[in-house]
Amino acid sequence: MNFTRRQALAVTAGAFAVVAWPGAIAPALAAKNDAEDLIRKFTGGKEPAKGKIKLDLPEIAENGNAVPMTVTVESPMTKDSHVTDVLVVADANPRAGVATFHFSPASGAAEANTRIRLAATQNVIAVAKMNDGSVFIDSKQVKVTIGGCGG
Amino acid sequence: MAVKPRIKLDRKEARKGDLVEVKALVAHIMESGQRKDKDGKAIPRKILNKFVCTVNGKQVFAADFEPAISANPYIQFKFKAEESGPVVLTWTDDDGSKIVGEEKITVT
Numbered sequence: 001m002n003f004t005r006r007q008a009l010a011v012t013a014g015a016f017a018v019v020a021w022p023g024a025i026a027p028a029l030a031a032k033n034d035a036e037d038l039i040r041k042f043t044g045g046k047e048p049a050k051g052k053i054k055l056d057l058p059e060i061a062e063n064g065n066a067v068p069m070t071v072t073v074e075s076p077m078t079k080d081s082h083v084t085d086v087l088v089v090a091d092a093n094p095r096a097g098v099a100t101f102h103f104s105p106a107s108g109a110a111e112a113n114t115r116i117r118l119a120a121t122q123n124v125i126a127v128a129k130m131n132d133g134s135v136f137i138d139s140k141q142v143k144v145t146i147g148g149c150g151g
Numbered sequence: 152m153a154v155k156p157r158i159k160l161d162r163k164e165a166r167k168g169d170l171v172e173v174k175a176l177v178a179h180i181m182e183s184g185q186r187k188d189k190d191g192k193a194i195p196r197k198i199l200n201k202f203v204c205t206v207n208g209k210q211v212f213a214a215d216f217e218p219a220i221s222a223n224p225y226i227q228f229k230f231k232a233e234e235s236g237p238v239v240l241t242w243t244d245d246d247g248s249k250i251v252g253e254e255k256i257t258v259t
Contacts, residue, residue: 066221077231090219094185097217101228106211108170114214114220117183143216
């Protein structure tokens with residue numbers, strides 16, 4: 001078999017695409033700590049869908065001791081349709097849990113901002129639970145220059 | 152610990168149904184329990200693990216904090232103005248003590 005350089009590249013790229021595909025969400029969850037367990041416990045084993053929830057973090061955090069984080073969930077926040085809880089985990093901290101926010105229709109908007117500690121460059125994952133039981137997920141990688149867990 | 156949290160509402164008066172933004176900052180060490188002192192002993196964990204905001208006695212927002220929350224925790228959230236009354240923010244420490252701050256909202 002004689003491949004031209006171009007064909008060879010195309011085949012290689014294709015192979016990578018196939019390898020990457022089954023793990024569309026999985027890479028974000030390839031955790032070193034208890035992040036996955038926490039998420040599973042939170043969702044009750046349900047597969048979270050992408051969308052609705054948005055996690056806002058800086059791409060590069062110079063100081064992992066205080067990284068501003070905003071999580072917003074699209075929802076009318078009415079009695080019939082609202083966000084009940086949002087779980088935030090970090091997959092390379094010594095302990096994955098970061099915070100859980102509890103909302104109700106009285107919150108008016110499912111939005112919260114706080115500052116978090118990140119020990120190293122890692123993915124931060126947010127999972128939202130709606131009152132009808134559906135779950136949504138978003139994740140974001142943050143590059144951390146100086147870790148924020150002592151040491 | 153007699154700490155006075157700093158709380159700021161983006162407005163003191165709101166129309167019914169308006170969204171009011173709350174920003175709050177409280178001085179606290181938030182010791183994660185992961186750090187070691189110079190003798191190599193772990194410094195015991197001491198964090199504020201729970202936060203609740205009530206307006207006129209009704210809970211509008213709550214959060215559970217883990218050690219991954221920064222020292223001097225800052226929190227920002229919103230609530231829907233329904234009725235006038237006190238906006239009470241309560242942080243609960245690992246040792247059970249509470250830090251409480253209060254503001255007022257007038258709803259017209």
